[in-house]
Amino acid sequence: MAVEGTKASISRDRILYEAEALFAERGFYAVTVREITRAARCNLAAVNYYFGNKHNLYMEVFRSLWGPRAKRIFARFESQLSAGGEVTLKGIVRALAEAFIKGHLSDEERLRHSQLMIREMARPTEAFEMVIGEVIGPFQRRMVQLIRPFMPEEIGRVALLLNIQSIISMVIHFNFVRNPIMRITGMQYDDPFTDELVEHVVQFGLNGLNGAGQGGGR
Amino acid sequence: MAVEGTKASISRDRILYEAEALFAERGFYAVTVREITRAARCNLAAVNYYFGNKHNLYMEVFRSLWGPRAKRIFARFESQLSAGGEVTLKGIVRALAEAFIKGHLSDEERLRHSQLMIREMARPTEAFEMVIGEVIGPFQRRMVQLIRPFMPEEIGRVALLLNIQSIISMVIHFNFVRNPIMRITGMQYDDPFTDELVEHVVQFGLNGLNGAGQGGGR
């Protein structure tokens, strides 16, 4: 609303930014207003001044940071999709994997984004309606539209959705469950490894999709 | 240690049971000792009497409920695996999917089990060492041992682990992220639907695995 970057909004922005990081990392209840204001290098009273209370701050994180970022990721997915000329199943899966695992965000920001989303999926709050209504729902519908032409005619609606969810489960998993993944594989989440992750998701997901509706081989 | 079911241990057991349900559903910080003791129909002081403090109670949930249950699930997986005679790749994936999605636990208990595990994976506490050292690690090694023979000779260690993790990502996803799944598919987690989930995971996972190391089709 207000002009970005004015003196008036600097503290407010820092609070939002730090609050998102902390909520993503540890969840609403584990984070205190004192921590947030300390991280944002401002006063304890600032959260109440700008957002009324802690809960409103949480909601505002979704409205003004998470939501717009999700839209940027979606836009990126679409532009990569149409950049490759003809749309193939492989191109769709690759665009999805890259949007979630690599994308144009910093590694830290992408992790934060996934964590907030998964927290809402696992334990919905008021933000869930926004997350599913404005982001997950539309994305899901778009994926159905994209993938349907590559699936057998007779595939059911639910079966199609489960296929899409399975691809999504991988990208979520590899983003969110980093600790055990690093521990088990011994890898760090650096560029070569995330490249390998994308390649893996594309290959595994494509083969999974290609087998849809045929009862599975071997 | 003490004889199960004696008067002496009834309150303690109820606290453990209710604490696990609450911690799984909402996480350590969102749950209060008051809630736990209210749910267990005993006094506020009981948590400190039996467990010293709230944190020890959390750890005890993992030691005496979660850990043993994980071992039962593992045993179930093994027995189903050997029950089918010859071990096939499909048999392995099916045993895994059934152990996590159906299994012999009640639906509520399985959900609880997954939720606690994922909380630790996403945000490790002291319980993480136990979870990964005694459960996830051994299971992962067993899966490597089982699946390796079906993979191309030249497949790398990390590639193999990513394939295994991808199967696991699906069963975790379909267990944990129920809210959006139900919302999106319009399905309830009843028997027919979990059957469909198992079939889907088996088929999608099998196709994903069968394509491993070949660079993806189409």
Added chain:
DNA sequence: GTCTATAGCAGGATAGAC
């Protein structure tokens, strides 16, 4: 082993100076 009562403290929220 279970209870009541309460200490002690950390948290969210507010009042009011600057």
Added chain:
DNA sequence: GTCTATCCTGCTATAGAC
């Protein structure tokens, strides 16, 4: 818009009666 000081609730943990 930002700060300090403070209120008050609700929490964990403990003391001590039964």
